[in-house]
Ligand SMILES: Nc1ncnc2c1ncn2[C@@H]1O[C@H](COP(=O)(O)OP(=O)(O)OP(=O)(O)O)[C@@H](O)[C@H]1O
């Protein structure tokens with residue numbers, strides 16, 4: 001795994017009612033990252049990191065990401081309204097290519113239905129309600145990229161592994177809700193499980209990459225964050241409770 005990328009400049013903040021309002025920062029590699037650190041809870045950093053790696057493992061188009069390091073000396077120089085960033089190791093989502101914008105409802109019909117079905121099952125698996133889009137509003141946590149294949153880029157998994165995940169809300173609001181029927185196909189379900197298995201098996205090695213400071217405080221006491229077991233319990237549903245897991249897709 002790459003070392004954390006040192007942040008050299010804090011340039012601004014995502015605008016528009018976002019819960020963590022990530023900081024747009026320049027990395028030592030010359031690239032811009034949307035950074036979550038003091039502006040989100042450590043549990044959000046953990047779910048963001050694990051969710052992001054699982055999205056990659058499942059072949060989904062997700063904004064590239066890395067651990068980033070914000071030096072206390074840099075934080076010291078920031079204006080008061082940027083101090084919330086704090087210092088230490090954060091999550092950096094690589095800024096999408098020029099021309100990107102937030103996904104809107106009319107984009108959905110232009111996206112590949114197969115890909116949308118994969119996004120739907122992925123969010124169901126990781127219990128992520130946070131990819132909603134209707135005709136008038138939503139919170140898609142997905143970007144539209146012009147002149148790219150696919151035109152879709154996923155972001156934001158800090159609300160995944162949600163213990164209050166609601167099936168009804170999920171299937172009513174998810175941006176790919178219309179692709180639910182794709183999963184009535186048993187062969188498709190079996191192929192998906194074959195892909196998910198190695199991702200599930202890699203959880204403990206992935207867990208080992210979580211920075212210690214997201215798990216324990218400066219007195220070495222555990223922070224109130226989800227354990228690996230909790231996350232594993234979400235992920236193993238298609239293995240240990242296969243019938244229950246697929247039930248919402250079998251009879252529509
Ligand atoms: N990699 C990226 N490239 C471009 N824009 C990004 C990227 N990551 C985040 N953003 C912008 O910042 C906004 C907020 O980011 P994100 O959704 O990760 O934060 P959040 O606070 O967890 O959001 P929410 O309110 O959905 O929980 C995004 O909607 C998008 O406009």
Ligand SMILES: [Mg+2]
Nearest residue numbers: 018139141156
């Ligand atoms: Mg978001």
